[in-house]
Amino acid sequence: MARPDTAPPVPTDAPAPDVLPGLLTGTADREAVATDRSGYRPASLPDGVVRATRVEDVVDTLRWATAHRVPVVPRGAGSGLAAGASAHAGEVVLDLSGMDRILEIRPADQVAVAEPGVLTGDLDAAAHEHGLFYAPDPASAAYCSIGGNIATNAGGLRCAKYGVTRESVLGLDLVLADGRRVRTGRQTVKGVAGYDLTSLVVGSEGTLAVVVGATLRLRPRPDETATLAAHFADVGTAAAAAAAITAARLQPSVLELLDEATLLAVDAARGTSLRSSGSAMLLAQCDGRGAQADIAALGAVVGRFTPHHRSTTDPVEAAGLLEARRAALPSLELTGDVFIEDVAVPRSQLAAAVEGIAAISARTGVRIATVAHAGDGNLHPIVVVPRGESVTEGPAWEAAGAVFTLALGLGGTLTGEHGVGILKRAWLREEVGDDSLDLQRAVKAVFDPLGILNPGKAI
Ligand SMILES: Cc1cc2nc3c(=O)[nH]c(=O)nc-3n(C[C@H](O)[C@H](O)[C@H](O)COP(=O)(O)OP(=O)(O)OC[C@H]3O[C@@H](n4cnc5c(N)ncnc54)[C@H](O)[C@@H]3O)c2cc1C
Known part of the structure; x- marks a missing residue:
């Protein structure tokens, strides 16, 4: 059975237009997509935003961006916590939240096909009607998108048992930086043909390709x-x-x-x-x-x-x-501005990590409350500062840095589920090493030789 198309194929040999149709450049439009929920405040606004509703909008945007060498920042629902969807002057935001149709649910195969802007909670609710569920359940499920979840390899409460988003993505429909459409993966639960490009794109934070459709695994409720x-x-x-x-x-x-x-x-x-x-x-x-x-x-x-x-x-x-x-974060938000950290450690090191975080808080005088997905060793130390104070600079950020160093020292990682984005990029080399980072940058260059897809993020 052929995978259903999200849109008819678009010819890619026509010249790219000089002016990008649908580019919104009003200040309010640009302000609305300037950053995410991380607390990061970009020093400038992006040049414009395209609100895609069809695959053709994505193809047109990327062909135009390639022709004119304009960096493009893909954006889902903007709930990210690593500044991955933040955008600056000289960049154009590609907002995918309007591509929000669930195209198909096939109960017999326990599979759903969805556009990237579908809200995670809506997909789960639609699966419930068939006695199924969509396992990845970030605490933001009511207001984050499937495309953003795929791009960040999002986790959630249930991933202690069911794994992170990658475990639920069978195949992807992508638009590459030059506007070509590519399909990866499969509709079957098993399959090993070729390199696993689906897994490579999952977690790539919008730096390799734009997700315009996904074939997702559902499970019995x-x-x-x-x-x-x-x-x-x-x-x-x-x-x-x-x-x-x-x-x-x-x-x-x-x-x-x-x-x-x-x-x-x-x-x-x-x-x-x-x-x-x-x-x-x-x-x-x-x-x-x-x-x-x-x-x-x-x-x-x-x-x-x-x-x-x-x-x-x-x-x-x-x-x-x-x-x-569920009340933890909203309750802490009532007490000040927050930055939600996201380190993970081997589960045997959980006690050492929580005690180390408490010691950092005591030493620096920065308030840090910790909630953790303890089942998979993923801690969310929540840095709380007085209203209006920056969480991504000064003492709060120094305390966050000490938490990163602690996690790495315990054999852990900078990010269990939120991604590297802008905020943790300075620490990535320390975690993965020179050779791995060089390899990752070489992979990026194959997908995006001009470096126009979400530059300055993730790697
Ligand atoms: C209160 C709160 C609780 C949260 N709880 C969790 C949690 O439990 N687990 C968890 O993992 N996260 C959590 N998050 C973080 C956030 O919701 C996730 O990172 C989510 O996956 C982001 O989805 P989004 O649609 O908002 O993406 P955005 O913030 O818009 O973008 C995130 C990244 O994905 C890229 N991107 C978005 N859409 C596409 C696309 N279609 N193609 C290519 N790249 C794309 C962007 O460029 C960016 O790099 C929480 C956030 C908040 C505010």
Whole structure:
């Protein structure tokens, strides 16, 4: 069966126009797409924005940009946290949020075909109608796009069990920097023909190609879930319990950690009293037919670290328990401007990482609250500064730098799911080394020889 086209093929031999049709250059249009949710403030505005609604708009933009050597910044929903979609003078933004159709859901194959601007939560909701779900669930699912998720290889709460976005992308429809259309991957769950260009483009942060369509893997919705909440005397013990759950070969679908600063912020915002039960909290969920037995086994492991834990199979009560995690960031945002960090460490190093972050906060005097996807060792230290103060310069940024150094020293990485963007580019060489970075830049040059796709980002 042929993969459905998102648009008829566009001839690429006609000369590129001098003036780009659809280029919006009004100040309000340019301001609306100047940056993302990272807190990064570009010193200038981009020259214009194209709001694509069809593949042809993308092809026209890139052919024009190639002819005139104009850098193009692909943009999804602008919820990124690494300044990957930020744009400056001399650049044009290609906004893909208007390409927002779910083209097909094939329940028999457990596959969906979607345009890049589809919101992640909308795809998941559409899959639910067929007894299926879309596994990647960034906390921003209600307002981030599939294209942005693919470009950042987004994660989320459920990736402790189901993996990150890459594990759910079977094939991609791409437009290259010169306007050519290319298809990668396949519609089958298995397949190894040729180099895996799909995986290469996933996580490439808009620097290799523009995603204009995706064939995505769906999964059967689990019919049972069981949820556990546990309170600990200190965050190091909570992290040690999370590591023990992994070491016991248990596989929760959700395993989240909240530290004391986070619990205090949630209590202040929501009128709860989570902190009174302990200075750190773990939330776990197991799904599938063995969910109840799994949560009981998980409770037994947690019981070695704290007597204060309870579990439920009631979905309403479970939603209440998980609400603390969902409320964490909005609650911290009420207390100042925030920068959400995103380091990951080997899961056995989780306790050392949370303790090291607390020490950095104490040493620098910069407020850092930590939430973590503890199941995969991915920590989000949230730097909180007084309103109006920069989070990407000065003491806050120095503290963030110390957290990067800590993570690398523990055998970890600069970014578990948000991407490198602009903000972490200065540290990338330290993580990957000279030869790997050179190789990555050589790969970029094959896809984009003129270097017009999202320059200055990711590598
Ligand atoms: C409150 C909050 C919670 C968050 N929680 C999570 C979380 O749990 N997990 C997580 O992984 N992230 C999380 N994020 C970060 C963000 O939502 C993700 O990085 C998301 O994948 C970005 O998608 P977007 O559509 O907003 O992309 P944008 O921010 O618009 O762009 C992100 C990057 O993708 C590129 N890009 C966008 N669309 C395309 C395309 N079609 N083709 C090529 N390149 C493209 C851009 O150039 C840029 O480099 C959170 C953000 C916020 C504000």
